[in-house]
Amino acid sequence: MSPKAFVVPVIDSTHVFLPNIFQGKVLFCTGGGSGICKSMTETMMRHGANAAIVGRKLDRLAESAKELSEATGKTCIPVQADVRQPQQVKGAVAKTIEKFGRIDFVICGAAGNFLASIDGMSENAFKTVMEIDTLGTFNTVKATLHHVRATRGAYIHVSATLHYKGTPYQVHVSAAKAGVDALSAVLAVEEGPHGVRSNVIAPGPIGETEGMSRLKNQAQDKNPGYPLGRIGHLKDVANATVFLFSDAASWITGQILAVDGGCEHIRSFQ
Ligand code: HXC
DSSP, X not given: OXXXXXXXXXXXXXXXXXXXXXXXOEEEEETXXXXXXXXXXXXXXXXXXEEEEEESOHHHHHHHXXXXXXXXXXXXXXXXXXXXXXXXXXXXXXXXXXXXXXXXXXEEOOOOOOOBXXXXXXXXXXXXXXXXXXXXXXXXXXXXXXXHHHHTOEEEEEOOSGGGSOOTTBHHHHHHHHHHHHHHHXXXXXXXXXXXXXXXXXXXXXXXXXXXXXXXXXXXXXXXXXXXXXXBOHHHHHXXXXXHHXXXXXXXXXXXXXXXXXXXXXXXXX
């Protein structure tokens, strides 16, 4: 009988990093009302940061902001904006500055996704995801950059791993996230001299997310087993976020960190 495979435990970042490393710092997070970005925000707050979460649905944002503030003892404000609209993003930044007076960290996480083949996808559907993911990231960077320069802060862009190969039914997200990866590299090089860092986190299959539930059937069908024994947890992405924003990563910029438990390296022989 073969030995039981190792399953890596889910780690809480407060077991590794001090709970006050982001004390006095402010996070601006698009897409922070739910899923991966909400979890990233919560963990940043558990290490001392205050936060603004930005999205289209104010009801959901307000509920999440209340929940995050109560859970962490820090302050989270909900700010409504569609990242496709530059003026709305600028307005969200102004509200954040009005409340907190600074922005240290930005998570560009707002994203759209659904399954559709190239043949079956409308031009507008492709454009919509490109605009939310890629243009939305550009708009967010433009609106926050001067504030992030002032604090010598950092960006994390939430991308994906699915564009490293041809992933069926994901042409819109693949093209959009490839653009995000490129944007982050340019930002890192241009803004490094201003003391600003920019990195990408590329989550692999993370359970309990809207994106994953949409891709679930495919993911299960094709899944040849996870190298570290389990699917990703929201905390895995949040822990990487704490590291990349922390001083421990002060010489790391322009990088793409796949947080995928090794899934990207699985080769199928079928
Ligand atoms: C085909 C679709 C569609 C679908 C929308 N469209 N949903 N086409 N299949 N399921 C088309 C519409 O028909 C329309 O084209 C165009 O897209 C715009 O749709 P709207 O609903 O008018 O736009 P909007 O209200 O702006 O919302 C679009 C959306 C939303 C943001 C994409 O539908 C959506 O899916 N939200 C979920 C967000 C989400 O899943 N976030 C997690 C992302 S995870 P026509 O031609 O009819 O006008 C992620 C990581 C990926 O990104 C990696 C996972 C492993």
